[in-house]
Amino acid sequence: MSRDKNYDEAFKESITNPDSFWAKAAEDVRWVKKWEKVLDESGKPFYRWFTGGLLNTCYNALDCHVEQGRADQTAVIYDSPVTGVVRKITYREMLDDVSRFAGALKGLGVSKGDTVVVYMPMIPQALVAVLACARLGAVHSVVFGGFAPNELAIRIDDAKPKVIISASCGIEGAKVISYKPLLDGAVKIAKHKPGNCIIYQRPQMKADLVEGRDHDWEELAKKAEPASCVPVTATDPLYILYTSGTTGRPKGVMRDHGGHVVALKWSMKNIYDVKPGDVYWAASDVGWVVGHSYIIYAPLFMGCTTVLYEGKPVGTPDPGAFWRVIAQHGVNVLFTAPTAFRAIKREDPEATCLKKYDISSLKYLFLAGERLDPDTYYWASKILGRPVIDHWWQTETGWPIAANCLGIEALPVKAGSPTKPVPGYNVMIVDASGKELPRGEEGYVVIKLPLPPGCLPTLWNDDKRYLEYVEEIPGYYITGDGGYFDKDGYLFIMGRIDDVINVAGHRLSTGAMEEIVSKHRDVAECAVLGANDQLKGEVPIGFVVLKAGVTRTHDEIVKELVQMVRDEIGAVACFKQAAVVAALPKTRSGKTLRGTIKKIANGEKFTVPSTIEDPAVLTAIEESARKIGFGKK
Ligand code: COA
Numbered sequence: 001m002s003r004d005k006n007y008d009e010a011f012k013e014s015i016t017n018p019d020s021f022w023a024k025a026a027e028d029v030r031w032v033k034k035w036e037k038v039l040d041e042s043g044k045p046f047y048r049w050f051t052g053g054l055l056n057t058c059y060n061a062l063d064c065h066v067e068q069g070r071a072d073q074t075a076v077i078y079d080s081p082v083t084g085v086v087r088k089i090t091y092r093e094m095l096d097d098v099s100r101f102a103g104a105l106k107g108l109g110v111s112k113g114d115t116v117v118v119y120m121p122m123i124p125q126a127l128v129a130v131l132a133c134a135r136l137g138a139v140h141s142v143v144f145g146g147f148a149p150n151e152l153a154i155r156i157d158d159a160k161p162k163v164i165i166s167a168s169c170g171i172e173g174a175k176v177i178s179y180k181p182l183l184d185g186a187v188k189i190a191k192h193k194p195g196n197c198i199i200y201q202r203p204q205m206k207a208d209l210v211e212g213r214d215h216d217w218e219e220l221a222k223k224a225e226p227a228s229c230v231p232v233t234a235t236d237p238l239y240i241l242y243t244s245g246t247t248g249r250p251k252g253v254m255r256d257h258g259g260h261v262v263a264l265k266w267s268m269k270n271i272y273d274v275k276p277g278d279v280y281w282a283a284s285d286v287g288w289v290v291g292h293s294y295i296i297y298a299p300l301f302m303g304c305t306t307v308l309y310e311g312k313p314v315g316t317p318d319p320g321a322f323w324r325v326i327a328q329h330g331v332n333v334l335f336t337a338p339t340a341f342r343a344i345k346r347e348d349p350e351a352t353c354l355k356k357y358d359i360s361s362l363k364y365l366f367l368a369g370e371r372l373d374p375d376t377y378y379w380a381s382k383i384l385g386r387p388v389i390d391h392w393w394q395t396e397t398g399w400p401i402a403a404n405c406l407g408i409e410a411l412p413v414k415a416g417s418p419t420k421p422v423p424g425y426n427v428m429i430v431d432a433s434g435k436e437l438p439r440g441e442e443g444y445v446v447i448k449l450p451l452p453p454g455c456l457p458t459l460w461n462d463d464k465r466y467l468e469y470v471e472e473i474p475g476y477y478i479t480g481d482g483g484y485f486d487k488d489g490y491l492f493i494m495g496r497i498d499d500v501i502n503v504a505g506h507r508l509s510t511g512a513m514e515e516i517v518s519k520h521r522d523v524a525e526c527a528v529l530g531a532n533d534q535l536k537g538e539v540p541i542g543f544v545v546l547k548a549g550v551t552r553t554h555d556e557i558v559k560e561l562v563q564m565v566r567d568e569i570g571a572v573a574c575f576k577q578a579a580v581v582a583a584l585p586k587t588r589s590g591k592t593l594r595g596t597i598k599k600i601a602n603g604e605k606f607t608v609p610s611t612i613e614d615p616a617v618l619t620a621i622e623e624s625a626r627k628i629g630f631g632k633k
């Protein structure tokens with residue numbers, strides 16, 4: 001596909017003529033049979049792209065490159081400072097491993113349309129598992145390793161997998177985390193019982209296998225016949241990725257095949273400005289959307305080398321870890337979350353570790369997952385001396401909504417803004433009634449339908465819940481973020497307007513945490529909200545009202561609450577602080593004033609809401625927030 005001339009033209013064409021815009025992009029994809037319709041609006045507000053088309057996602061990630069002369073190019077660099085392993089895997093080797101593992105899945109009865117849950121650490125087998133599903137037309141659902149059994153069980157019950165694929169352990173810095181008891185615990189809790197589990201035994205820790213249900217990965221793969229690609233329709237589901245909503249029940253974001261390949265490939269060229277053969281590193285986790293799109297799929301669709309890094313930005317072994325990986329593997333583009341850079345800055349503010357490495361291969365740093373605060377932006381720009389690009393997106397879209405599209409036209413950067421809407425996304429700012437707001441005014445960030453290819457066509461088995469995104473303001477998709485356009489048309493994302501928070505770039509639901517805290521026998525009611533944190537952006541904190549007559553110490557109760565959230569959601573929730581208060585501030589109609597509590601916790605100015613029942617409660621909240629290290633200093 002020829003490169004679009006400039007941003008304004010590309011954007012305009014994508015909105016006024018989406019059919020021709022995306023048909024051009026789709027020419028870059030290998031189809032078994034071309035589509036009949038580019039944009040299918042017949043089921044509005046459910047939109048479909050490339051209906052009638054047939055393709056295979058795994059073919060576009062692996063086979064086509066092997067056929068076109070990239071067989072011996074490295075497809076994946078597995079760099080694991082926590083195990084001391086660096087392994088390069090060529091496209092040919094990946095294809096062999098994936099075909100064989102797909103054969104193993106087939107042997108267990110997995111076929112097109114079946115679901116498979118993948119609960120894996122950051123090892124190459126996670127990529128093999130995912131791509132093998134895609135090869136068979138099976139629907140994978142990767143669950144982040146940091147989630148506790150209860151969260152895994154919720155996903156198992158919703159996805160109803162035929163097979164679960166896991167590993168004996170994950171390695172988090174210096175900790176070896178045994179996965180098998182977590183998996184067994186989840187299967188025990190879940191109502192749906194998968195017939196088979198496949199366990200990759202890592203040398204750091206072997207897991208006991210359950211006879212008749214569990215299979216050893218290596219043994220199964222050794223015996224399997226390689227499986228070939230199964231053509232699927234463009235609109236068939238490729239994966240489900242559960243993400244936090246405002247309640248304890250996660251949303252199963254569904255992604256289909258055709259639009260996904262088209263959009264991701266387009267994004268590599270036009271947003272990230274990479275070409276086949278480049279080394280692309282998304283320092284995230286395969287359990288998050290960034291990992292799906294930019295560790296696994298997009299770099300492979302593009303014929304790049306993707307880096308799979310099993311380590312942290314600091315402590316594995318030091319804050320020079322990222323520079324070491326860039327230098328050692330000639331990384332051209334790095335993509336991570338601002339938190340990672342804040343962690344490096346905290347340990348090495350002068351970036352002295354950087355002096356030890358030659359990072360001349362690096363062209364750009366892309367950041368997403370949470371707001372990029374100007375301090376981090378300026379620091380990263382200064383130490384790297386290269387473009388630092390903030391871009392905004394979410395699990396639902398699967399690829400960036402707003403970015404500086406470097407492959408189209410590099411626009412001047414404004415700190416605090418992810419630049420402008422990416423072609424395909426008609427972003428608008430509206431008020432609660434759906435009225436478009438003028439530039440400079442803050443409101444709800446919405447996207448005029450249809451969403452471009454690659455975004456969620458619906459939620460897994462839950463069309464009704466999908467409609468919540470698009471029916472509240474008819475004709476628009478509600479992103480859940482608040483923000484504004486400045487006078488030059490630059491978008492500023494100011495944060496979530498619902499109960500979703502971002503902790504170290506990880507999306508979590510305060511509503512889900514409240515549900516858990518409320519279950520404690522001594523708790524009468526509670527509010528959990530995200531408070532600003534210098535490292536992680538936000539952390540959840542709780543304010544708890546106890547039942548009358550409770551005599552146990554507050555410390556004891558808070559400790560139990562912290563443990564409950566850790567046990568039910570997982571360590572990744574980072575719920576570590578809560579304060580016991582006599583009452584929560586409420587409106588006269590009984591609604592908890594969470595927004596006001598949040599402002600107090602962040603030490604921000606607030607006006608006492610006119611609807612408040614008892615303003616004196618706010619003073620008590622201020623004092624409690626201070627006691628746990630928040631509020632006005
Ligand atoms: N499996 C099991 N446990 C996990 C896990 C996994 N895959 N990922 C995280 N955890 C655990 C951690 O060990 C930690 O446990 P602890 O409370 O017992 O210490 C807890 O979950 C919180 O993890 P995290 O928020 O990552 O904090 P951290 O202190 O371990 O690391 C950073 C802090 C900033 C270094 C880390 O968050 C980071 O690298 N962030 C980069 C951002 C990123 O990758 N975002 C993804 C979206 S782009």
Ligand code: AMP
Binds near residue numbers: 370392394481495
């Ligand atoms: P997730 O679904 O985990 O990718 O989280 C999506 C949410 O993260 C968005 O709705 C935003 O609230 C936030 N987010 C992601 N990227 C950015 C960014 N560049 N700037 C501001 N917020 C962001």
